[in-house]
Amino acid sequence: MSTVIAATGLTKRYKNATALDGASFRIESGRIVGLIGPNGAGKTTALKAILGLTDFQGELSVLGLDPRKQRGKLMEQVCFIADVAVLPRWIRVREAVDFVANTHPRFDRRKCEAFLARTRLTPGLRVKQMSKGMIVQLHLALVMAIDARLLVLDEPTLGLDILYRKQFYQNLLEDYFDEDKTIIVTTHQVEEVEHILTDLMFIRDGKIVLDADMDSVGERFAEVMVGADKAAAARALRPLDERQVFGKSIFLFDGADRAVLEGLGEVRRPSVSDLFVATMKGTYA
Amino acid sequence: MKTFYWxxxxxxxxxxxxxxxxxVITGGVFLLLNLMGIIAGEAMGHFDAHADFIGNNMGLFNHALNEGDITKVGLGLDVMMYSTTMIICIVLGFVVFFYFLGALYDDRRDRSLLxxxxxxxxxxxxxLSKVAAGTLLAPLIAVICGVLTGIGMLLMYAITLSFHGVGVWHLLTYAHPFRVIANQIITIPLYALWALPCTGWLLLCSAWARSKPIRWALLLPVAVGMMLGWFNLLGARVMGNGWYWDMCGRILLSVFPGSWLGHNFQYAGSGSEQALDLLRVGNAYTVMAxxxxxxxxxxGLALLAGAIWLRRWRDDT
Structure with missing residues (x-):
């Protein structure tokens, strides 16, 4: 397993805001990493830094290259989809495929056409005539035909209906992902990516506040449903969060002793979205 | 190279x-106007009426064919072919101007940059591919359209005249369409170099502006010029500002083909020989001296370097 991204002290300040504040993290190959954070937490800036689209302070190496200086070389091995609406509106399906086929050294035309054949896209169709879902199908067809080592997805399913969203991730998993590839995805629809992620990163105010693989998330965090009689005891264990459901309290614990928790009530693995809400409490306050 | 082509x-x-x-449309409209002129002339029943119709080059044609000297007939016909290209080139100037102004801005605005x-x-x-598209490819297409329009026009007149029993077909062979095309194509690199300051400036504004690049492209030079003028008015005599407006002209208007002819252009009116002489490759290239x-x-190259740098670091926000 090799390191795909190594970031140390990543910092980016705009005129009146700090987008990244000394963020450090490592991403190994063969992982699907969810970079999750509230609006304005620095997700997009982090991705832009990785893609060499913005300047920053700190150290960052992507596939062993410096994205600031070796962007041209880097982009042969990195693909990204930055939400659905970035394909030029004037381009036709045929032109898009021709262009990428002739400018990208790692593009496999047959793969792209095979993928397009499973959609309703026709060669003469222009992007401006397509629905959002069709645009993302075209973009995905182009990207999946590129043998890249890193795929960056920034809110790739924003504004799509549920059929397209499900299909999008299914295609990624079945036809694209393997142990040599790495995917980073940011999204607000956490529930939809939860089951495909291998790693989870929470970002808040430009800092990485949680960086763990999904297995250790399951070991570290636990959710317990506690009756009113034992609520005080649960509170004594200093939970991250507490909420009420049907007269019972649900507590979220970080690193608490399992055996003790079992004694309080039913222990479950928390969902990523509950974990997220608990971790980000007070962000907008 | 393959990437550049694509x-x-x-x-x-x-x-x-x-x-x-x-x-294509400019050429088509031009031909249509001429055809309308011919029909109007025919309807009025006398030959001179052709010349009175707006947009009709019949007068020029008549003039060319009435030259006693065979070489002069050829030259006159060549001038007619140039005249169509000239009209198309004015359109080309506007097309290229706005193309450069939007080239590095539009894809940032609609985020397709990403x-x-x-x-x-x-x-x-x-x-650089945008520079090549605007100052090499676009003029090449314009020249081809221009000459085709010119040939179309000559044929139209020849056919009209042959209805009147005037055989002009053999005279048409004295025209030099290939020389006209070659001449114009060889002038394209000159155009590309001449237009560089304008190309660079417009692309720089296009890469720089967060909204409405035309404001930067036009208002900035005009505002600076007015400041200079104001200083001069105060008697500061920093420097004459004639040179400044010359520079502005170069920076804003040199994408218009033929603008290197400058003041010499007035001589073009004095006859087909003078006009052709002015357009001759050797002569055109003297501006390089x-x-x-x-x-x-x-x-222009420095401005382009600036545009490339901005393109690298400006993002969609």
């Missing part, structure tokens, strides 16, 4: 309307 091709796809259809930037394309290749030409070209 980058230019992409520009053509995107701007087919300006690069191809604008010259798609282009997801491909392994260098920013210098991207910017002036220092202003090269100073402009170097300044």
């Amino acid at each position: 980058l230019v091709k992409r520009e053509f796809w995107e701007h087919r309307g300006g690069f191809l259809w604008a010259p 798609f282009w930037k997801s491909l392994p394309l260098s920013d210098s290749a991207t910017v 002036t220092p202003g030409f090269w100073i402009g070209a170097i300044a």
Whole structure:
């Protein structure tokens, strides 16, 4: 397993805001990493830094290259989809495929056409005539035909209906992902990516506040449903969060002793979205 | 090289309307006006009426054919072919001006920049492909359309005259369509170099502006000029500002083909020989002997370098 991204002290300040504040993290190959954070937490800036689209302070190496200086070389091995609406509106399906086929050294035309054949896209169709879902199908067809080592997805399913969203991730998993590839995805629809992620990163105010693989998330965090009689005891264990459901309290614990928790009530693995809400409490306050 | 070819091709796809259809339609409208003129002339029943109709070059044609000297007939016909290209070139000037103004701005505005930037394309290749599309490909298409229109016009007149029993077909063979085309095509590199300061300036504004690049492109030079004028008015005599407006002209208008002819252009009216002489390749290229030409070209390259740098670091926000 090799390191795909190594970031140390990543910092980016705009005129009146700090987008990244000394963020450090490592991403190994063969992982699907969810970079999750509230609006304005620095997700997009982090991705832009990785893609060499913005300047920053700190150290960052992507596939062993410096994205600031070796962007041209880097982009042969990195693909990204930055939400659905970035394909030029004037381009036709045929032109898009021709262009990428002739400018990208790692593009496999047959793969792209095979993928397009499973959609309703026709060669003469222009992007401006397509629905959002069709645009993302075209973009995905182009990207999946590129043998890249890193795929960056920034809110790739924003504004799509549920059929397209499900299909999008299914295609990624079945036809694209393997142990040599790495995917980073940011999204607000956490529930939809939860089951495909291998790693989870929470970002808040430009800092990485949680960086763990999904297995250790399951070991570290636990959710317990506690009756009113034992609520005080649960509170004594200093939970991250507490909420009420049907007269019972649900507590979220970080690193608490399992055996003790079992004694309080039913222990479950928390969902990523509950974990997220608990971790980000007070962000907008 | 292959990548560059496809980058230019992409520009053509995107701007087919300006690069191809604008010259084709201009030529078509020109021919249509001439045809209307001919029909109007025929309807009025006398030959001179042709010349009175707006947009009709019959007078020019008649003039050319009435020259006693055979070589002069040929020259006159060549001038007619140039005249159609000239009209198309005025359209081309506007097309190229607005093409450069939007070239590095439109894809930032609609965020398709993010798609282009997801491909392994260098920013210098991207910017230079736009320069090539605007100052080599677009003029080439314009020249071809211009000459085809010119030939179409000559044929139209010849056919009209043959109805009147005037055999002019053999006279038409004295025209030099290939020389006209070659002459104009050889002038294209001159155009590209001459236009560099304007190309560079417009692309720089296009890469720089967060909204409405035309404001930067036009208002900034005008505002600076007015400041200079004001200083001069106060008697500061910092420097004369005639040179400044010359420079402004160069920076804003040199994408208009033939603008290197400058004041010499008035001689073009004195006869077909003078006009052709002015347009002759050797003559056109004499502008290269002036220092202003090269100073402009170097300044243009510097502006382009700035545009490439901005293209690298400006993002969609």
